[in-house]
Amino acid sequence: MFCRKLPKYLVTLARSYHRTGSKQSLQASIAKVPDNLVKALAGIVGDKNVSTAMAVREQHGRDESYHDCAPPEVVAFAESVEHVSEVLKLCNDAEVPLIPFGSGTGLEGGVNAIRGGVCLDVSKMTNIISVHPEDFDCTVECGVTRNTLNNYLRDTGLWFPIDPGADASLCGMCATSASGTNAVRYGTMRENVMNLEVVLADGRVINTAGKDRRTKKTSAGYNLTNLFVGSEGTLGIITKATLRLHGIPEDTISAVCNFQDVQSAVDTTVQVLQCGIQIARIEFLDEVSVDACNKYSKLDMKVAPSLFLEFTGSPNSLKDQTQLVGDLVKMNNGSDFRWASDIEERNHLWKARHDILYACMALRPGCKPYSTDVCVPISNLPEVIVRSKEEIQKAGVVGPIVGHVGDGNFHVFFPVDQSNPEEVKVVSEVARKMAVLALEFNGTCTGEHGIGMGKRKLLEQEIGEDGLDVMRQIKATFDPKGILNPGKVFF
Numbered sequence: 001m002f003c004r005k006l007p008k009y010l011v012t013l014a015r016s017y018h019r020t021g022s023k024q025s026l027q028a029s030i031a032k033v034p035d036n037l038v039k040a041l042a043g044i045v046g047d048k049n050v051s052t053a054m055a056v057r058e059q060h061g062r063d064e065s066y067h068d069c070a071p072p073e074v075v076a077f078a079e080s081v082e083h084v085s086e087v088l089k090l091c092n093d094a095e096v097p098l099i100p101f102g103s104g105t106g107l108e109g110g111v112n113a114i115r116g117g118v119c120l121d122v123s124k125m126t127n128i129i130s131v132h133p134e135d136f137d138c139t140v141e142c143g144v145t146r147n148t149l150n151n152y153l154r155d156t157g158l159w160f161p162i163d164p165g166a167d168a169s170l171c172g173m174c175a176t177s178a179s180g181t182n183a184v185r186y187g188t189m190r191e192n193v194m195n196l197e198v199v200l201a202d203g204r205v206i207n208t209a210g211k212d213r214r215t216k217k218t219s220a221g222y223n224l225t226n227l228f229v230g231s232e233g234t235l236g237i238i239t240k241a242t243l244r245l246h247g248i249p250e251d252t253i254s255a256v257c258n259f260q261d262v263q264s265a266v267d268t269t270v271q272v273l274q275c276g277i278q279i280a281r282i283e284f285l286d287e288v289s290v291d292a293c294n295k296y297s298k299l300d301m302k303v304a305p306s307l308f309l310e311f312t313g314s315p316n317s318l319k320d321q322t323q324l325v326g327d328l329v330k331m332n333n334g335s336d337f338r339w340a341s342d343i344e345e346r347n348h349l350w351k352a353r354h355d356i357l358y359a360c361m362a363l364r365p366g367c368k369p370y371s372t373d374v375c376v377p378i379s380n381l382p383e384v385i386v387r388s389k390e391e392i393q394k395a396g397v398v399g400p401i402v403g404h405v406g407d408g409n410f411h412v413f414f415p416v417d418q419s420n421p422e423e424v425k426v427v428s429e430v431a432r433k434m435a436v437l438a439l440e441f442n443g444t445c446t447g448e449h450g451i452g453m454g455k456r457k458l459l460e461q462e463i464g465e466d467g468l469d470v471m472r473q474i475k476a477t478f479d480p481k482g483i484l485n486p487g488k489v490f491f
């Protein structure tokens, strides 16, 4: 009855599921990691790097999202690519699930061990292997975080600009194809990764662009690098990344302005981009987010739909850019700019933007965040935001909207009372409707947070049955026994 190719733990799961037909039995039947495998793990990474303590397992069984904790059976800490390779061989031979763990800041339950198994934490692999300032690139091990890299680069005049709000590991950022407020100017992880060292399920180590290659361009065969970017730990473990660096701009100035309605703020954004202005950041906050930000970050902005902007370049170019953008703001009946020119003011403003999640949670103390993340072609953005806002209002829930609007990407951070199942249901239905709306408007159900556990159904809707089949075939090629982060991206 069951396909012979299924790994053992899946056969157990499937048998139990078919016997009782219940979801509970599916969860209860998660295979235990045998003691001899735990011993073998310790033989590879050392006793100090293996833990079966519940506190450690719980720490590794969840990320920063709303998904319930699903602890792995055991946590192993790798200190080298050899460790990663040996652990993968072991788990592959034993057909035990293996979940890579970077820094656990993901937002779609990517690290949750929903089918049990071994969590492999790579945060101890923290070497910055090389920096080539003249070539604008560097190579880092998987545990290096973005802030650590930028602190290290401080004296070179270079930086790595991709900035999810959290201080995530750079290879975790590769795995989720992260981006943030700087994407409008510098792109996402996809545009900024040149090569990856990846350990495959059977323990083989490959370099996606060839060993030590670090060119800006290549036409050599398939783009394996970008196959692993966004693969969420389901195709291999990324152990090193070669990344593009950028020059720190000569001058920077930030500003805030507000509008009478959402449409005018988003129209201004579209026009700024259409005029070819190389804006450094352009972030949208609706009036609910502005109110939350004022209270939490001690700002005194007018409570109205607003844009946070940043301009970079030479003093002359700053003058031209700010003049032109100021004119566009006026054309859309926006307010004057409130400038943040010195570094303290700028940092305060952007810290407020990055703290917005905490600000939104403070609107309803005791609540947990439930976040959405959709992205549409920029010309469709005004309508999709306006209609999402209508859905939020219809449902009668608190739903602040924040957007990387220059990329057509926006979020709602719902503060949710998780002890109230009805409320959770209402919020998840609004989030689902927003994703479906984005798909109807030629968009995607996730611009930057990934599929993880939360958006598996939506993925099929987005790319279609045949597209999903091809993804499954790719997965089977890289991971024939299905041990790598099972149950993520697809069911």
Ligand SMILES: Cc1cc2c(cc1C)N(C[C@H](O)[C@H](O)[C@H](O)COP(=O)(O)OP(=O)(O)OC[C@H]1O[C@@H](n3cnc4c(N)ncnc43)[C@H](O)[C@@H]1O)c1[nH]c(=O)[nH]c(=O)c1N2
Pocket: 063, 064, 099, 100, 101, 102, 103, 104, 105, 106, 107, 109, 110, 111, 122, 142, 163, 164, 165, 166, 167, 168, 169, 170, 171, 172, 173, 174, 175, 176, 177, 178, 179, 180, 181, 232, 233, 234, 236, 237, 238, 239, 357, 448, 449, 485, 488
């Ligand atoms: C307050 C706040 C604010 C933001 C965000 C989070 C938080 C808490 N994020 C989300 C988050 O920072 C982002 O998803 C990171 O890329 C996750 O990196 P971690 O190292 O934490 O991966 P984490 O450990 O959470 O793992 C994420 C996924 O990648 C896999 N993985 C991790 N390391 C791997 C490796 N070396 N090889 C293979 N697979 C690996 C995991 O198995 C999992 O599926 C975000 N994101 C964003 O894009 N834009 C944003 O603006 C923000 N903002």
Ligand SMILES: CCCCCCC(=O)C(=O)O
Pocket: 064, 065, 066, 107, 165, 180, 353, 354, 356, 357, 369, 370, 371, 402, 411, 413
């Ligand atoms: C539930 C946590 C949501 C944080 C999302 C952060 C993000 O993507 C952003 O601020 O932008």
Ligand SMILES: [Mn+2]
Pocket: 179, 180, 404, 411, 448
């Ligand atoms: Mn974001």
